[in-house]
Amino acid sequence: MTGIRELARHLDISIGTVSRALNGKPDVNEETRRRVLEAAEKLGYVANQSGRALRKGSTGVIGFMMQTGREITGQGDTFFMSVFDGVQTVLARHRLDLVALLCSSEEDPQAYLKRVVARGFADGIILSATRRHDERFEFLAKSNIPFIALGRSLTDVGQPWFDLDFEGMADTAIDRLVSHGHRRIAVTRPHDDMNLGYVFVDRCRQALARRGLALDETQVFRSTPNEAGGYQIARDLIACRERPTAIVLVNEAIAIGLYRGLNEAGVKPGRDIAVIGRQSPHSQFLSPRLTCFSLALRELGISLAESLLATMPTYSNHYPDAAVRRLWPMELVPGESDTFDL
Amino acid sequence: MTGIRELARHLDISIGTVSRALNGKPDVNEETRRRVLEAAEKLGYVANQSGRALRKGSTGVIGFMMQTGREITGQGDTFFMSVFDGVQTVLARHRLDLVALLCSSEEDPQAYLKRVVARGFADGIILSATRRHDERFEFLAKSNIPFIALGRSLTDVGQPWFDLDFEGMADTAIDRLVSHGHRRIAVTRPHDDMNLGYVFVDRCRQALARRGLALDETQVFRSTPNEAGGYQIARDLIACRERPTAIVLVNEAIAIGLYRGLNEAGVKPGRDIAVIGRQSPHSQFLSPRLTCFSLALRELGISLAESLLATMPTYSNHYPDAAVRRLWPMELVPGESDTFDL
DNA sequence: CATAGTATCGTAAACGTTTACGGAAGCCAA
DNA sequence: TTGGCTTCCGTAAACGTTTACGATACTATG
Structure with missing residues (x-):
C-alpha cells in the first residue's frame, strides 16, 4: 500500500528494479517484471505522484484553464465539456492526466495562471476564453511551458492556437441571407475584449461589401453572451427605426433569449425576421428550429490535444516550428428560422 | 526562480528560515519575514508543489469529481459551474486549490477515482453525479480520505452529503397543482440509477395520497435528462389515452424539449397542460415562462465546501461525528406555465 | 553576576520516487 | 583460460520542500 519500498521488500528485490519494472524500462527480466506488475496489482500499489513528480521534474498533468460563469466564457458549457472529453481521450493514451483549472469569477485569470505555473502544477496548459490582448501568452512563452490556446489573440x-472558423461562418451566413433577398442584416458580437467579435464582424462587413452591401454599424449588437443578452438584443432590434430583416448570432446561448424577446413583440423568427445562430444543445428544440452552425466538438478536442503534444519534446519528435494554427470548420445546419424569401 | 535554496542564498540566510518565513511560522523575526516575502515576490519564487507535497504528505488540492457529458450529469453544466465557484471561494481562504476531475465518458468513474486517490492527488474529494448504489463511497471511506457527496445515495x-430538497419540491409542486384543480398529474424521473428519481417519485406519490389522489404509475416518465429526453416525454404524453393535465419535471434541461414537443402537437403549456420544472439559465426565456424551482447554487457550493472542511482535522476542530447531511432548499419561482385553473 | 527564559536561526533528516552507475553472473569466441 | 559482451540487478544520490532539534544571543529577574 504505502511506498515502493514495501512492495520491493515483499518481492524481495530492490526498489530500483521494481521502479524499472513498473516503468517499462528495458533492463529488467520479463519474468521479474511480471511478478512485480502482479504484486503491484494485488497490493493496490500506485506510485506516489508527488515523489515521482519531484524526481522527474514533470507532473504528467495537463491543465485546461477555463473561467467559471458562462457570462465570461460565452459558450454553453457543454461546449467545453465536449472539447474536454476529446482532449482527455488523447492525453490518456500518453498516460497524461487532464484536469480542469476553473478560474473563479473573483480571481484574476492572469494571477491564477501564474500561481499554477510557478507551482509546477502542470506540464502543459490549454488556454481558453482568450482575449484580444491577453498577457497570458507572453507569460507562458517566457515560462517556457508548452501551451496551446483555444481562441486566437492579437498577442x-x-x-499555436485553434479557433473556430468565424470567417467561414460569416461568409456562409451572409451569402445565404443575401441570396434569400435580405439587404439589412444585423450581426452580434461579444461585449468585451474577445477577438471573435472583431474577426466576425469584420468578415461580415467584407462579405456584405462583396455583394455591394454595407454593414450598418448601428446594427452591430453587442451583448453578454447569455440568454439575457439575447433578450436585450431583441429589444434593441425592435427599437430600430429601420429594423433589419435578418440577424446573425455569433454566440450559442443567446438565441433563446432572442426568441423570447421577439415573441413578446409579436415578431416571429423565420417569418418576420431571419435568424442564424450557433448550434447548442437546445437549438434544435426551439420553435422554429434554429438555423445554425455546428461543429465537431469532441474532434476539436482531439485535434487540439494532438497539437499540444506535438509541441512537447517528450511526447513527439518535436519541431520547434511546429506551432499549428488551425481554423476549425463549422457546418450550416438548416432549420426553419431563416427560411423565407424577401 | 528555481528553488528555495537560491532564494536563501540570495538573502544570505538558511533555507529553514526562509521556509518558516514563507509559511507564517511564529519563530521568525518579523523583519526577516518581511525581507523574505519581499525577495520572494521580486524573484517570483513560489514553492514547488511536488516537493512540498512530498514532505508534508498532503497536496493542498481538493478534487471535484464530475462526469463529462450532460447526458450523464443530468444537470445543465452551469449548475456545476456555479457550485464550483462557491466551493472555490471557500477553499481559497484556506489556501486550498480546487481542480475539477472530469471523468471521461469512456472511463469507469470508479477506476478513475481509484487512480486519483492512489496517486495521492488530492487531500479531499467532492463527489457528484452519485448513484443510488455507488461503490465509490465504500472505497473512499476505506481509503480514509475526506470526502463529501453532492447527491445522496443508499450506500x-x-x-456527509448534500442534496437538493426534492421532497420539498414534490410537496410544493403537488400541493400547488392540486389546489389549482389538477387531478391527473404526471412526473418525470431520470433513466438510470440516480437516487433523486426514487426519492422524488415516492414523495410525489405520498403528497398525492395525502390529497386522496393516486399517482398513475404509467405516467411516471423516465427519460434522459437532456433536451431530447424532454421531447420524448412530450410525445409520450400526447400518446396517453388519459392525458394528464399537469406534469412536474425533475430535471433542468428537459423543459425546452418538452415545450417543443408539446407545441408540435398543438398542446400549449400553461393553457392545455400545466408544467412545473427546475430553474435553468433559460427557463425564464421560454414562452410561456416556466414555473420552476430555483436554488442558490453558489451558496450551495459554499456550504458544501465548509462541510467538507469540517470533516478535515487540519482545517477544523474536527468532530468525527460531524458528518453533515443537508437537504438544500428550493424555492418556487412562479411563471406562466402552470397558471390556469381546471 | 548567574540563571532561566525567550526569540531567532541553522542543521540535517525525511518524504517516495527515478536513474546513473557499477557489479555479478553467464555466455561466447579466441 | 581469458577477455569482452550481454543481461540483469543493487546501491545510492538526487529532486525541493518542511520541520524537529539544537544552538546561539539576548532579556529579564533575582
Missing part, C-alpha cells in the same frame, strides 16, 4: 508570441 | 458509510 502573438508564436504560440 | 451509507456514514459519509
Whole structure:
C-alpha cells in the first residue's frame, strides 16, 4: 500500500528494479517484471505522484484553464465539456492526466495562471476564453511551458492556437441571407475584449461589401453572451427605426433569449425576421428550429490535444516550428428560422 | 526562480528560515519575514508543489469529481459551474486549490477515482453525479480520505452529503397543482440509477395520497435528462389515452424539449397542460415562462465546501461525528406555465 | 553576576520516487 | 583460460520542500 519500498521488500528485490519494472524500462527480466506488475496489482500499489513528480521534474498533468460563469466564457458549457472529453481521450493514451483549472469569477485569470505555473502544477496548459490582448501568452512563452490556446489573440508570441472558423461562418451566413433577398442584416458580437467579435464582424462587413452591401454599424449588437443578452438584443432590434430583416448570432446561448424577446413583440423568427445562430444543445428544440452552425466538438478536442503534444519534446519528435494554427470548420445546419424569401 | 535554496542564498540566510518565513511560522523575526516575502515576490519564487507535497504528505488540492457529458450529469453544466465557484471561494481562504476531475465518458468513474486517490492527488474529494448504489463511497471511506457527496445515495458509510430538497419540491409542486384543480398529474424521473428519481417519485406519490389522489404509475416518465429526453416525454404524453393535465419535471434541461414537443402537437403549456420544472439559465426565456424551482447554487457550493472542511482535522476542530447531511432548499419561482385553473 | 527564559536561526533528516552507475553472473569466441 | 559482451540487478544520490532539534544571543529577574 504505502511506498515502493514495501512492495520491493515483499518481492524481495530492490526498489530500483521494481521502479524499472513498473516503468517499462528495458533492463529488467520479463519474468521479474511480471511478478512485480502482479504484486503491484494485488497490493493496490500506485506510485506516489508527488515523489515521482519531484524526481522527474514533470507532473504528467495537463491543465485546461477555463473561467467559471458562462457570462465570461460565452459558450454553453457543454461546449467545453465536449472539447474536454476529446482532449482527455488523447492525453490518456500518453498516460497524461487532464484536469480542469476553473478560474473563479473573483480571481484574476492572469494571477491564477501564474500561481499554477510557478507551482509546477502542470506540464502543459490549454488556454481558453482568450482575449484580444491577453498577457497570458507572453507569460507562458517566457515560462517556457508548452501551451496551446483555444481562441486566437492579437498577442502573438508564436504560440499555436485553434479557433473556430468565424470567417467561414460569416461568409456562409451572409451569402445565404443575401441570396434569400435580405439587404439589412444585423450581426452580434461579444461585449468585451474577445477577438471573435472583431474577426466576425469584420468578415461580415467584407462579405456584405462583396455583394455591394454595407454593414450598418448601428446594427452591430453587442451583448453578454447569455440568454439575457439575447433578450436585450431583441429589444434593441425592435427599437430600430429601420429594423433589419435578418440577424446573425455569433454566440450559442443567446438565441433563446432572442426568441423570447421577439415573441413578446409579436415578431416571429423565420417569418418576420431571419435568424442564424450557433448550434447548442437546445437549438434544435426551439420553435422554429434554429438555423445554425455546428461543429465537431469532441474532434476539436482531439485535434487540439494532438497539437499540444506535438509541441512537447517528450511526447513527439518535436519541431520547434511546429506551432499549428488551425481554423476549425463549422457546418450550416438548416432549420426553419431563416427560411423565407424577401 | 528555481528553488528555495537560491532564494536563501540570495538573502544570505538558511533555507529553514526562509521556509518558516514563507509559511507564517511564529519563530521568525518579523523583519526577516518581511525581507523574505519581499525577495520572494521580486524573484517570483513560489514553492514547488511536488516537493512540498512530498514532505508534508498532503497536496493542498481538493478534487471535484464530475462526469463529462450532460447526458450523464443530468444537470445543465452551469449548475456545476456555479457550485464550483462557491466551493472555490471557500477553499481559497484556506489556501486550498480546487481542480475539477472530469471523468471521461469512456472511463469507469470508479477506476478513475481509484487512480486519483492512489496517486495521492488530492487531500479531499467532492463527489457528484452519485448513484443510488455507488461503490465509490465504500472505497473512499476505506481509503480514509475526506470526502463529501453532492447527491445522496443508499450506500451509507456514514459519509456527509448534500442534496437538493426534492421532497420539498414534490410537496410544493403537488400541493400547488392540486389546489389549482389538477387531478391527473404526471412526473418525470431520470433513466438510470440516480437516487433523486426514487426519492422524488415516492414523495410525489405520498403528497398525492395525502390529497386522496393516486399517482398513475404509467405516467411516471423516465427519460434522459437532456433536451431530447424532454421531447420524448412530450410525445409520450400526447400518446396517453388519459392525458394528464399537469406534469412536474425533475430535471433542468428537459423543459425546452418538452415545450417543443408539446407545441408540435398543438398542446400549449400553461393553457392545455400545466408544467412545473427546475430553474435553468433559460427557463425564464421560454414562452410561456416556466414555473420552476430555483436554488442558490453558489451558496450551495459554499456550504458544501465548509462541510467538507469540517470533516478535515487540519482545517477544523474536527468532530468525527460531524458528518453533515443537508437537504438544500428550493424555492418556487412562479411563471406562466402552470397558471390556469381546471 | 548567574540563571532561566525567550526569540531567532541553522542543521540535517525525511518524504517516495527515478536513474546513473557499477557489479555479478553467464555466455561466447579466441 | 581469458577477455569482452550481454543481461540483469543493487546501491545510492538526487529532486525541493518542511520541520524537529539544537544552538546561539539576548532579556529579564533575582
